[in-house]
Amino acid sequence: MIHSPFDLNQQNHEIDSKIVVALERLSEAFRVLLWNESKLNTLSPIQIQILIFLLFQPTEKCRISNLAKEFNMSKPTISDSVKSLLQKGLIDKKSDLLDSRSYTLSLTDSGRIMALKSADFTRSIENPVSSLSLQQKEMMLDGLLKIIQGLNTAGIITVQRMCFTCSHYRISDEGHYCKLLQMPLAYKEIRINCPEHAAII
Template identity: 45%
Template sequence: MGKVSTFSPAQQAENTSSKVVASLERLSEAFRVLLWQEATQYGLSPIQIQVLTFLLHYPEEKRTVTSLALYFNMTKATISDAVKSLEQKSYLVRKASTTDTRSHTLHLVKEGKAIAKKVERFANPLQETVEMSSPKDQGLLLEQLMQLIYQLNQQGVISTQHMCFNCQFYTVKKGHYCTLIKTPLKSGDLRVDCQQFELREEEA
Protein backbone atom coordinates (compact mmCIF):
# COMPACT_ATOMS: atom_id res chain seq x y z
CA MET A 1 0.00 0.00 0.00
CA GLY A 2 1.40 3.39 -1.00
CA LYS A 3 2.07 6.23 1.37
CA VAL A 4 -1.05 8.16 2.34
CA SER A 5 -1.18 11.68 0.89
CA THR A 6 -0.23 14.62 3.09
CA PHE A 7 -3.42 16.28 1.90
CA SER A 8 -5.67 13.47 3.14
CA PRO A 9 -7.67 14.64 6.19
CA ALA A 10 -7.28 11.14 7.64
CA GLN A 11 -3.48 11.37 7.30
CA GLN A 12 -3.44 14.85 8.82
CA ALA A 13 -5.47 13.70 11.81
CA GLU A 14 -2.73 11.25 12.80
CA ASN A 15 0.40 13.03 11.52
CA THR A 16 1.67 16.38 12.81
CA SER A 17 4.11 16.93 9.94
CA SER A 18 1.24 16.52 7.46
CA LYS A 19 -0.73 19.15 9.35
CA VAL A 20 2.26 21.51 9.21
CA VAL A 21 2.63 21.01 5.45
CA ALA A 22 -1.11 21.53 4.94
CA SER A 23 -0.94 24.71 7.02
CA LEU A 24 1.96 26.04 4.95
CA GLU A 25 -0.03 25.30 1.81
CA ARG A 26 -2.96 27.33 3.18
CA LEU A 27 -0.61 30.22 3.96
CA SER A 28 0.79 30.08 0.42
CA GLU A 29 -2.80 30.29 -0.83
CA ALA A 30 -3.36 33.43 1.28
CA PHE A 31 -0.21 34.99 -0.17
CA ARG A 32 -1.31 34.06 -3.68
CA VAL A 33 -4.85 35.44 -3.20
CA LEU A 34 -3.58 38.76 -1.83
CA LEU A 35 -1.08 39.05 -4.67
CA TRP A 36 -3.73 38.32 -7.32
CA GLN A 37 -6.14 40.83 -5.81
CA GLU A 38 -3.50 43.56 -6.01
CA ALA A 39 -2.45 42.48 -9.49
CA THR A 40 -6.03 42.65 -10.79
CA GLN A 41 -6.57 46.08 -9.27
CA TYR A 42 -3.57 47.60 -11.05
CA GLY A 43 -3.59 45.59 -14.27
CA LEU A 44 -0.38 43.72 -13.46
CA SER A 45 0.60 40.08 -13.11
CA PRO A 46 1.74 38.71 -9.73
CA ILE A 47 5.34 38.35 -10.91
CA GLN A 48 5.31 41.94 -12.20
CA ILE A 49 4.32 43.09 -8.71
CA GLN A 50 7.15 41.06 -7.20
CA VAL A 51 9.64 42.51 -9.69
CA LEU A 52 8.49 46.07 -8.93
CA THR A 53 8.80 45.48 -5.20
CA PHE A 54 12.28 43.98 -5.57
CA LEU A 55 13.53 46.88 -7.72
CA LEU A 56 12.15 49.38 -5.21
CA HIS A 57 14.27 48.08 -2.34
CA TYR A 58 17.41 46.35 -3.64
CA PRO A 59 20.73 47.96 -4.64
CA GLU A 60 21.65 48.54 -8.28
CA GLU A 61 24.09 45.62 -8.52
CA LYS A 62 21.23 43.21 -7.76
CA ARG A 63 18.71 44.78 -10.10
CA THR A 64 19.38 42.41 -13.00
CA VAL A 65 17.35 39.72 -14.73
CA THR A 66 19.78 37.08 -13.44
CA SER A 67 19.45 38.21 -9.82
CA LEU A 68 15.66 38.36 -10.08
CA ALA A 69 15.52 34.85 -11.56
CA LEU A 70 17.65 33.46 -8.72
CA TYR A 71 15.72 35.35 -6.04
CA PHE A 72 12.29 34.20 -7.23
CA ASN A 73 13.43 30.72 -8.37
CA MET A 74 12.18 31.38 -11.90
CA THR A 75 13.73 31.11 -15.34
CA LYS A 76 15.41 34.11 -16.93
CA ALA A 77 12.84 33.89 -19.75
CA THR A 78 9.94 34.30 -17.31
CA ILE A 79 11.58 37.27 -15.62
CA SER A 80 12.53 38.80 -18.98
CA ASP A 81 8.89 38.65 -20.11
CA ALA A 82 7.78 40.41 -16.91
CA VAL A 83 10.48 43.06 -17.30
CA LYS A 84 9.56 43.65 -20.96
CA SER A 85 5.92 44.17 -19.99
CA LEU A 86 6.89 46.65 -17.27
CA GLU A 87 9.04 48.49 -19.82
CA GLN A 88 6.07 48.73 -22.14
CA LYS A 89 4.01 50.15 -19.28
CA SER A 90 6.76 52.78 -18.80
CA TYR A 91 7.49 51.69 -15.22
CA LEU A 92 11.18 50.91 -15.70
CA VAL A 93 14.16 51.36 -17.99
CA ARG A 94 17.28 49.31 -18.67
CA LYS A 95 20.74 50.80 -18.34
CA ALA A 96 23.83 49.15 -19.81
CA SER A 97 26.53 48.19 -17.35
CA THR A 98 29.60 50.41 -17.46
CA THR A 99 31.84 47.32 -17.21
CA ASP A 100 29.90 44.86 -19.40
CA THR A 101 27.81 46.16 -22.30
CA ARG A 102 26.00 42.80 -22.53
CA SER A 103 24.62 43.28 -19.04
CA HIS A 104 21.86 45.68 -18.01
CA THR A 105 20.58 46.92 -14.69
CA LEU A 106 16.90 47.73 -14.20
CA HIS A 107 15.75 51.10 -12.87
CA LEU A 108 12.27 52.20 -11.86
CA VAL A 109 11.19 55.56 -13.25
CA LYS A 110 9.04 57.95 -11.20
CA GLU A 111 5.77 56.24 -12.22
CA GLY A 112 7.30 52.83 -11.51
CA LYS A 113 8.33 53.80 -7.99
CA ALA A 114 4.87 55.20 -7.30
CA ILE A 115 3.08 52.04 -8.43
CA ALA A 116 5.60 49.82 -6.60
CA LYS A 117 4.88 51.61 -3.31
CA LYS A 118 1.17 50.97 -3.83
CA VAL A 119 1.26 47.32 -4.88
CA GLU A 120 3.72 46.17 -2.19
CA ARG A 121 0.95 46.75 0.34
CA PHE A 122 -0.58 43.41 -0.70
CA ALA A 123 1.37 41.77 2.16
CA ASN A 124 -0.03 44.08 4.86
CA PRO A 125 -2.78 41.67 6.04
CA LEU A 126 -0.14 38.95 6.61
CA GLN A 127 2.16 41.42 8.38
CA GLU A 128 -0.64 42.58 10.65
CA THR A 129 -1.63 39.01 11.50
CA VAL A 130 1.94 38.03 12.44
CA GLU A 131 2.24 41.14 14.61
CA MET A 132 -0.66 39.88 16.74
CA SER A 133 1.79 37.37 18.26
CA SER A 134 4.31 38.33 20.93
CA PRO A 135 7.86 39.26 19.85
CA LYS A 136 9.11 36.02 21.42
CA ASP A 137 6.62 33.90 19.45
CA GLN A 138 7.45 35.80 16.27
CA GLY A 139 11.14 35.04 16.79
CA LEU A 140 10.50 31.33 17.33
CA LEU A 141 8.30 31.18 14.23
CA LEU A 142 10.98 32.98 12.21
CA GLU A 143 13.63 30.49 13.33
CA GLN A 144 11.46 27.49 12.43
CA LEU A 145 10.56 28.89 9.01
CA MET A 146 14.21 29.67 8.28
CA GLN A 147 15.14 26.11 9.18
CA LEU A 148 12.57 24.86 6.65
CA ILE A 149 13.91 27.23 3.99
CA TYR A 150 17.48 26.12 4.72
CA GLN A 151 16.60 22.43 4.43
CA LEU A 152 14.76 23.00 1.14
CA ASN A 153 17.84 24.82 -0.15
CA GLN A 154 20.05 21.91 0.92
CA GLN A 155 17.76 19.54 -0.99
CA GLY A 156 18.03 21.70 -4.10
CA VAL A 157 14.34 22.62 -4.12
CA ILE A 158 15.05 26.36 -3.97
CA SER A 159 18.13 28.46 -4.66
CA THR A 160 20.57 29.59 -1.98
CA GLN A 161 19.03 32.23 0.24
CA HIS A 162 21.06 35.12 1.65
CA MET A 163 20.14 34.29 5.22
CA CYS A 164 22.06 33.55 8.41
CA PHE A 165 22.05 29.76 8.17
CA ASN A 166 23.85 29.84 4.77
CA CYS A 167 26.33 32.53 5.77
CA GLN A 168 30.01 32.10 6.62
CA PHE A 169 29.63 34.60 9.45
CA TYR A 170 26.95 32.53 11.19
CA THR A 171 27.90 30.05 13.89
CA VAL A 172 26.47 28.57 17.07
CA LYS A 173 27.99 29.62 20.39
CA LYS A 174 25.45 28.64 23.03
CA GLY A 175 22.95 29.99 20.55
CA HIS A 176 22.97 31.94 17.28
CA TYR A 177 26.08 34.08 16.76
CA CYS A 178 27.37 36.42 14.03
CA THR A 179 31.16 36.57 13.76
CA LEU A 180 31.01 39.66 11.51
CA ILE A 181 29.50 41.89 14.18
CA LYS A 182 30.75 39.64 17.01
CA THR A 183 27.34 39.53 18.62
CA PRO A 184 24.97 36.80 19.89
CA LEU A 185 21.65 36.77 18.01
CA LYS A 186 18.21 36.17 19.39
CA SER A 187 15.77 34.28 17.17
CA GLY A 188 14.17 37.56 16.18
CA ASP A 189 17.58 38.97 15.15
CA LEU A 190 18.11 36.33 12.45
CA ARG A 191 17.99 37.68 8.90
CA VAL A 192 16.24 36.15 5.92
CA ASP A 193 18.03 38.44 3.47
CA CYS A 194 21.23 40.09 4.75
CA GLN A 195 23.15 42.72 2.81
CA GLN A 196 26.43 41.51 4.42
CA PHE A 197 25.79 37.88 3.46
CA GLU A 198 28.71 35.76 2.26
CA LEU A 199 28.12 32.15 1.27
CA ARG A 200 29.79 29.55 3.47
CA GLU A 201 32.71 28.02 1.54
CA GLU A 202 31.55 24.39 1.79
CA GLU A 203 28.24 25.40 0.22
CA ALA A 204 29.72 27.45 -2.63
Protein backbone atom coordinates (compact mmCIF):
# COMPACT_ATOMS: atom_id res chain seq x y z
CA MET A 1 0.00 0.00 0.00
CA ILE A 2 1.42 3.37 -1.03
CA HIS A 3 1.74 5.90 1.80
CA SER A 4 0.60 9.25 0.41
CA PRO A 5 -1.16 12.25 1.96
CA PHE A 6 -3.20 12.46 -1.26
CA ASP A 7 -4.81 9.08 -0.51
CA LEU A 8 -8.24 10.17 0.74
CA ASN A 9 -8.55 7.30 3.22
CA GLN A 10 -5.24 8.23 4.79
CA GLN A 11 -5.88 11.96 4.52
CA ASN A 12 -9.23 11.79 6.29
CA HIS A 13 -7.77 9.90 9.26
CA GLU A 14 -4.35 11.52 9.73
CA ILE A 15 -3.89 15.14 10.71
CA ASP A 16 -0.30 15.07 9.36
CA SER A 17 -1.66 14.28 5.90
CA LYS A 18 -4.26 17.03 6.15
CA ILE A 19 -1.54 19.56 7.05
CA VAL A 20 0.67 18.45 4.13
CA VAL A 21 -2.25 18.75 1.68
CA ALA A 22 -3.22 22.13 3.14
CA LEU A 23 0.35 23.36 2.59
CA GLU A 24 0.21 22.03 -0.98
CA ARG A 25 -3.00 24.02 -1.56
CA LEU A 26 -1.31 27.16 -0.22
CA SER A 27 1.72 26.62 -2.46
CA GLU A 28 -0.68 26.32 -5.40
CA ALA A 29 -2.24 29.66 -4.41
CA PHE A 30 1.21 31.28 -4.42
CA ARG A 31 1.94 29.81 -7.86
CA VAL A 32 -1.35 31.09 -9.27
CA LEU A 33 -0.90 34.58 -7.83
CA LEU A 34 2.69 34.81 -9.04
CA TRP A 35 1.75 33.52 -12.49
CA ASN A 36 -1.08 36.07 -12.76
CA GLU A 37 1.31 38.86 -11.77
CA SER A 38 3.88 37.73 -14.32
CA LYS A 39 1.28 37.66 -17.12
CA LEU A 40 0.21 41.23 -16.30
CA ASN A 41 3.80 42.38 -16.74
CA THR A 42 4.85 40.04 -19.59
CA LEU A 43 7.57 38.57 -17.41
CA SER A 44 8.19 35.03 -16.16
CA PRO A 45 7.42 34.19 -12.52
CA ILE A 46 11.13 33.91 -11.67
CA GLN A 47 11.79 37.30 -13.25
CA ILE A 48 9.14 38.83 -10.97
CA GLN A 49 10.77 37.10 -7.98
CA ILE A 50 14.20 38.43 -8.97
CA LEU A 51 12.88 42.00 -9.20
CA ILE A 52 11.26 41.73 -5.76
CA PHE A 53 14.45 40.22 -4.31
CA LEU A 54 16.58 43.09 -5.69
CA LEU A 55 14.10 45.61 -4.28
CA PHE A 56 14.42 44.46 -0.68
CA GLN A 57 17.79 42.71 -0.26
CA PRO A 58 21.14 44.41 0.46
CA THR A 59 23.45 45.00 -2.50
CA GLU A 60 25.99 42.35 -1.49
CA LYS A 61 23.34 39.64 -1.84
CA CYS A 62 22.30 40.76 -5.34
CA ARG A 63 24.53 38.38 -7.30
CA ILE A 64 23.79 35.50 -9.66
CA SER A 65 25.17 32.92 -7.21
CA ASN A 66 23.00 34.21 -4.35
CA LEU A 67 19.90 34.30 -6.54
CA ALA A 68 20.52 30.69 -7.60
CA LYS A 69 20.74 29.61 -3.94
CA GLU A 70 17.77 31.72 -2.89
CA PHE A 71 15.43 30.23 -5.49
CA ASN A 72 16.98 26.74 -5.61
CA MET A 73 17.76 27.04 -9.31
CA SER A 74 20.88 26.53 -11.40
CA LYS A 75 23.13 29.49 -12.20
CA PRO A 76 22.49 29.13 -15.98
CA THR A 77 18.70 29.32 -15.40
CA ILE A 78 19.06 32.46 -13.27
CA SER A 79 21.54 33.93 -15.76
CA ASP A 80 19.00 33.54 -18.58
CA SER A 81 16.36 35.41 -16.55
CA VAL A 82 18.85 38.13 -15.60
CA LYS A 83 19.89 38.52 -19.26
CA SER A 84 16.25 39.03 -20.23
CA LEU A 85 15.72 41.61 -17.46
CA LEU A 86 18.85 43.47 -18.60
CA GLN A 87 17.55 43.52 -22.18
CA LYS A 88 14.21 44.88 -20.97
CA GLY A 89 16.02 47.67 -19.12
CA LEU A 90 14.65 46.61 -15.72
CA ILE A 91 18.01 45.91 -14.07
CA ASP A 92 21.64 47.05 -14.33
CA LYS A 93 24.83 45.21 -13.48
CA LYS A 94 27.94 46.63 -11.86
CA SER A 95 31.28 44.86 -12.09
CA ASP A 96 33.14 43.93 -8.92
CA LEU A 97 36.35 45.96 -8.68
CA LEU A 98 38.16 42.98 -7.10
CA ASP A 99 36.83 40.33 -9.51
CA SER A 100 35.99 41.32 -13.08
CA ARG A 101 34.05 38.07 -13.59
CA SER A 102 31.64 38.93 -10.77
CA TYR A 103 29.02 41.67 -10.63
CA THR A 104 26.12 42.89 -8.54
CA LEU A 105 22.64 43.59 -9.85
CA SER A 106 20.42 46.58 -9.17
CA LEU A 107 17.06 47.87 -10.32
CA THR A 108 16.71 50.63 -12.88
CA ASP A 109 14.01 53.26 -12.27
CA SER A 110 11.55 51.30 -14.42
CA GLY A 111 12.59 48.06 -12.71
CA ARG A 112 11.95 49.60 -9.30
CA ILE A 113 8.47 50.73 -10.37
CA MET A 114 7.74 47.21 -11.65
CA ALA A 115 9.07 45.60 -8.46
CA LEU A 116 7.05 47.93 -6.21
CA LYS A 117 3.91 47.17 -8.19
CA SER A 118 4.48 43.42 -8.03
CA ALA A 119 5.71 43.14 -4.42
CA ASP A 120 2.22 42.75 -2.94
CA PHE A 121 1.09 39.89 -5.22
CA THR A 122 0.41 37.90 -2.02
CA ARG A 123 -2.26 40.30 -0.73
CA SER A 124 -5.02 37.74 -1.34
CA ILE A 125 -3.22 35.41 1.09
CA GLU A 126 -2.41 38.15 3.61
CA ASN A 127 -6.07 39.12 3.97
CA PRO A 128 -7.29 35.84 5.55
CA VAL A 129 -4.12 35.65 7.67
CA SER A 130 -4.85 39.10 9.11
CA SER A 131 -8.27 37.91 10.27
CA LEU A 132 -6.74 35.29 12.60
CA SER A 133 -6.33 36.00 16.30
CA LEU A 134 -2.84 36.75 17.64
CA GLN A 135 -2.78 33.34 19.37
CA GLN A 136 -3.68 31.56 16.12
CA LYS A 137 -0.99 33.51 14.24
CA GLU A 138 1.67 32.66 16.83
CA MET A 139 0.77 28.96 16.78
CA MET A 140 0.78 28.93 12.98
CA LEU A 141 4.12 30.77 12.82
CA ASP A 142 5.65 28.37 15.33
CA GLY A 143 4.59 25.34 13.30
CA LEU A 144 5.69 26.81 9.97
CA LEU A 145 9.11 27.83 11.29
CA LYS A 146 9.70 24.32 12.60
CA ILE A 147 8.69 22.82 9.23
CA ILE A 148 11.03 25.24 7.42
CA GLN A 149 13.85 24.40 9.83
CA GLY A 150 13.29 20.68 9.22
CA LEU A 151 13.37 21.17 5.43
CA ASN A 152 16.53 23.25 5.75
CA THR A 153 18.20 20.55 7.89
CA ALA A 154 17.24 17.97 5.25
CA GLY A 155 18.86 20.10 2.54
CA ILE A 156 15.61 20.68 0.64
CA ILE A 157 15.56 24.42 1.34
CA THR A 158 19.13 25.69 1.07
CA VAL A 159 18.91 29.33 2.15
CA GLN A 160 17.37 30.28 5.46
CA ARG A 161 17.98 33.45 7.42
CA MET A 162 15.62 32.83 10.32
CA CYS A 163 16.42 33.05 14.01
CA PHE A 164 16.36 29.27 14.57
CA THR A 165 19.32 28.77 12.20
CA CYS A 166 21.35 31.74 13.47
CA SER A 167 24.41 31.64 15.74
CA HIS A 168 23.10 34.72 17.58
CA TYR A 169 19.91 32.90 18.64
CA ARG A 170 19.49 31.25 22.02
CA ILE A 171 16.55 29.67 23.78
CA SER A 172 16.31 29.08 27.50
CA ASP A 173 13.72 28.69 30.24
CA GLU A 174 13.13 32.44 29.90
CA GLY A 175 12.35 32.14 26.18
CA HIS A 176 13.91 33.34 22.93
CA TYR A 177 17.00 35.57 23.01
CA CYS A 178 19.19 37.35 20.43
CA LYS A 179 22.84 37.76 21.45
CA LEU A 180 23.46 40.30 18.68
CA LEU A 181 20.63 42.59 19.81
CA GLN A 182 21.26 41.56 23.45
CA MET A 183 17.56 41.32 24.15
CA PRO A 184 14.82 38.75 24.66
CA LEU A 185 12.47 38.20 21.72
CA ALA A 186 8.71 37.88 21.88
CA TYR A 187 7.47 35.20 19.51
CA LYS A 188 6.14 37.82 17.10
CA GLU A 189 9.71 39.22 16.93
CA ILE A 190 11.21 35.96 15.64
CA ARG A 191 12.52 36.71 12.14
CA ILE A 192 12.21 34.59 9.02
CA ASN A 193 14.55 36.75 6.95
CA CYS A 194 17.11 38.62 9.07
CA PRO A 195 19.75 40.87 7.43
CA GLU A 196 22.13 40.20 10.36
CA HIS A 197 21.74 36.42 10.12
CA ALA A 198 24.92 34.46 10.86
CA ALA A 199 24.52 30.81 9.90
CA ILE A 200 25.43 28.20 12.49
CA ILE A 201 28.66 26.55 11.37
